Amino acid sequence: MKVIDLRSDTVTLPTPAMRQAMYEAECGDDVWGEDPTVGRLERMAAQVTGKEAAVFVVSGTMGNLTAVLSWCGRGDEAIVGDQAHVFLNEAGGASALGGVAYHTAPNDERGRLAPRDVEAAIRADNIHYPRTGLVCLENTHNRCSGAVLTPQDTRAVAEVAHRHGIPVHLDGARLFNAAVYLGIPARELTKDVDSVSFCLSKGLCAPIGSLLCGSGEFIRKARRIRKMLGGGMRQVGVIAAAGIVALEAMVDRLAEDHQNAHRLAVGLAGIPGIRLDPERVQTNIVIFQWKLGLAPELIAGLGQRGVKASYMGGDQVRMVTHHGVTAQDIEDALTVAADVAQSFRAAGVSR
Ligand code: TLP
Secondary structure (H helix, E strand, C coil), rough: CCCCECCCCHCCCEEEEEEHHHHHHHCCCHCCCHHHHHHHHHHHHHHHCCCCEEEEEEHHHEEEEEEEHHHHCCCCEEEECCCCHHHHHCCCCCHHHHHHHHEEEEEECCCCCHHHHHHHHHCCCCCCCCCEEEEEEEEEECCCCCCCCCCHHHHHHHHHHHHCCCEEEEECHHHHHHHHCCCCCCCCHCCCCEEEEECCCCCCCCCCCEEEEECHHHHHHHEEEHHHHCCCCCCCCCHHHHHHHHHHHHHCHHHHHHHHHHHHHHHHHHHCCCCCCCCCCCCCCEEEECCCCHHHHHHHHHHHHHHHHHCCCCCCEEEEEECCCEEEEEEEHHHHHHHHHHHHHHCCCCC
């Protein structure tokens, strides 16, 4: 049985060009700053985000954690969206490891934070209050169906934060999906933030790795935190080499994933029992509601027919398009989804 894996773009495999580059990579001890391939990747990342410097980290989670711990001290608060990955899906790392509290503000359905809510969440200077150390944004927004923040959305929040002397970190795990959707360079989306992390191992297909970018001073601090977290890596040019191919060759093709996601969304929206507004799907993430209840059972039913999806809690199901999924796979997945949904309706399976 053919498997169409729509659980996440994290399931992408390294391309033949990446494996070749990994084989040939020039290496050194990166903790000593001696791996030329890592150096090259970090310079590329800084350039593409318009920042002075960058540091290579193991994962998106480590990139965000390193950023929060570099900006905040123990007892500080970081303002985050209530649907943010850093808040919901990173095991509370900033609190557990850095004594940093998360102060949530509501994300709207497009993953935005309202500037007035951010302003209201910023603590006044008072000995009774924690200090607000950071504001975090996310672009594209995972829980909000891969919604894109525009440069204006980002600037509106950054203006408020900066007026209060507070830095802004962007979780740009899928930054290039946002840039490709808007048809603008990634640095347009990062120019108003003080630090940004982006992932190489999602839609860009590298096997491992993320970059954290910011000012030279910030990145010097971040290197110390990365070391403290156990993220100092040695001959890691073998991995960085795949990241270089990811940035050079895999960005523009993200448009294909977006087209496939749109087609998937339109098809799913036509299946009775599924609720979804295809116009909300801007990039490669499709989240729908299964109105008959028992979404985990629906996911299991799809899985038995070779279509893998992920569960987002409640009645929500997520499907993510990526390099390993073709336009024909989308048509096949839709046929399976229509059949499985029909069999659930026929059996009267509901909550
Ligand atoms: N997201 C993963 C899961 O953790 C949910 C996925 O399948 O989408 N920021 C954002 C916005 C993310 O979506 C993710 C991963 C991360 C950070 C963390 O990246 P990794 O998995 O590299 O630690």
